[in-house]
Amino acid sequence: MRIPRPLRAAALVALPAALLVACSSADNASSKAGGSPTAARAGVEAEQPAAAAEPEEATTPAAGDTPPPEKVRDAFAGLQATLQDGCTTEEQCAYFLGRVYDELERLDRAMKADPKGPGHFPEPIEWMAGLRGTVGPDRSYPNLRAHQAELVGTRDRINTWMQDHPDDYR
DSSP states (O other), rough: OOOOOHHHHHHEEEEEEHHHHHHHHHHHHHTTTSSOOOOOHHHHHHHHHGGGGHHHHHSOTTOOOOOOOOOOHHHHHHHHTTTTOOOOSHHHHHHHHHHHHHHHHHHHHHHHHHEEEEEEGGGHHHHHHHHHHTTOOSSSSSHHHHHHHHHHHHHHHHHHHHHOGGGGOO
């Protein structure tokens, strides 16, 4: 069966439009959930119907079954993905700062769990500990905004350090 040309053209337009709507919905969920990508994912998961959830025993890992630690290269890629972002609007800034903080924490965990040992990454781990001490436990947007220079500065220092250690992320 041959699909008429106008119908094919409409399908080519509809698919990217649907993807755009899906992406913008995730961004809106992120800003409504406090700006953190983690919070946005939690909001999306909460919207799914209960019938779609797997039985509890299927999602609970057996004793001794722990997922392998994330690789430094994967966590570093997430941090690098923030390099072209910044604060253009308040809503976008809340998302951006929350994401930078989340990606730094993710990289910190990966470095500490790396087979080479945390001693292989002394400077980045020290910088992240200093940032954690400066920012404190308050992950609200006003607090992250007040520490924006420290967040972005730590991200940039770690990016430079990692660029000088390509064997750790390739």
